[in-house]
Amino acid sequence: MSPTRTIEQPEVIEEVDTSADRLWNVIVWNDPINLMSYVAFVFQKLFGYSIELATKLMLEVHHEGRSIVASVEREKAEYYVGRLHGYGLQATMERSTG
Amino acid sequence: MIQVERREDGGIRIVLRADLAEAMRTLPERLREVLERPDVSQRVAARLFPKAHDDPAEEAEYRRLVGTDLIKKKLAGLGAFEASLDRLKPRRWRSGSSELILRPDEVDAWLGFINDMRLLIGTELGIEDETWQSKFDARHPHAADFALLHFLSWLEQLLVEALSRSP
Numbered sequence: 001m002s003p004t005r006t007i008e009q010p011e012v013i014e015e016v017d018t019s020a021d022r023l024w025n026v027i028v029w030n031d032p033i034n035l036m037s038y039v040a041f042v043f044q045k046l047f048g049y050s051i052e053l054a055t056k057l058m059l060e061v062h063h064e065g066r067s068i069v070a071s072v073e074r075e076k077a078e079y080y081v082g083r084l085h086g087y088g089l090q091a092t093m094e095r096s097t098g
Numbered sequence: 099m100i101q102v103e104r105r106e107d108g109g110i111r112i113v114l115r116a117d118l119a120e121a122m123r124t125l126p127e128r129l130r131e132v133l134e135r136p137d138v139s140q141r142v143a144a145r146l147f148p149k150a151h152d153d154p155a156e157e158a159e160y161r162r163l164v165g166t167d168l169i170k171k172k173l174a175g176l177g178a179f180e181a182s183l184d185r186l187k188p189r190r191w192r193s194g195s196s197e198l199i200l201r202p203d204e205v206d207a208w209l210g211f212i213n214d215m216r217l218l219i220g221t222e223l224g225i226e227d228e229t230w231q232s233k234f235d236a237r238h239p240h241a242a243d244f245a246l247l248h249f250l251s252w253l254e255q256l257l258v259e260a261l262s263r264s265p
Contacts, residue, residue, distance in 0.1 A: 008196045032228045033220035035251060041258045051262075055234060081150045082164040086171055090148045 020062065023096040024077035026070040030061050031090050043069060071096050073083045099195065102256035104263055108202035118249060119186050119196035124182040125215050132218060145221045146172070146214060157173050172214060179209035205261065212254050219247045 020051075028039070036058055043054035047070060060067035065070035070080055077093040101113040136143035147168060150160040182204055191194045200208055220230075223243055231251070235242060 024122070032225050032230070034213070035218055035254060035258070037255055037258045041262065077148070077161065078160065079161075083169065085148060085150070085164070085168055087210065088217050092148075092150055092152070094152070 006077045023071045023074055024074050024093045025068045025096045026077050026084070027066050027092050027094065028057075028061050028069050028073065028084060029090040029092070030065045034089060035061060039089060042084070042089060046083055046087070099257055100103070100253055102253070102260045104260045105199070107207070110205055110208075110257065110260060112200065112253075113189060113195055114253075116194055116196045117189065118236045119198070121246065121249070122186075125211075126176050129176055129211070129214055129218055130173070133169055133176070136169075141260040142145055142218050142221045145217050172210070175207035175210045175214070178204050182208065193234040205257075209254065209257055209261070212250055212257065216247060216250050217252065219243050219250070 006054045039061060040051070042059040043049050043057055044051060047054075049057070057069050070077070072080065074091040074093075081091045081093050099111075099115050100118070101111075102109045105111055131147065132139040132142045136147070147165065149157055151157040182198065182200060187198045187200045223230075223246050224238055230244065230245075230247070234248060235241065238244060
């Protein structure tokens, strides 16, 4: 993991102004079959992220094995994980400790 | 040879070698088998429907809420892909290539199907690292499936590039 790593907060956090203990992290895991370009494309399409942010998150998945791609309330996290599974990405969700 | 172009209406035009186009007709049945009998192809099913939670109770609840819907969506995508193949046609007489025009509403289903097929083939081949992308062994006992995986990856890459450009 790069010591200078910073994760940009996804825009969606601002939509759901809620206390941190109610937030869930949506995590995407690296896998050897999905193409890097496809993963970045899915992040843009599903979350509306810029190409720059989508590529940054994709590279984080690729190099570090996983990346938190969104921190949102539970119902929305379930929705995103379902959509990511629909796209064939390995995604899980866990309660945010931040 | 594969060409993928975005059309002005948001659809996609695909031109590819006729034998590759014909190979695509064999794909839907392979995915359908897994979607309809996930208990038979457990390893592939586990890759197509990965876990959302570490906690077993949470996972069971997620499956209950999302599982059936995911299978239905993948079957619908498969159906859309299969139906589109009826419009595959030779590009010109004896050109050796085929053309397919995808409507805008078919593009997502197509991309999803291509990726699911890649996951299916890659999982069946037991791929565990990314070295497959840069090598091909024609003498491998499963060389045909490796070739198919490379072809579908190339097609997917071109689709993503085309969709990333404005219509």
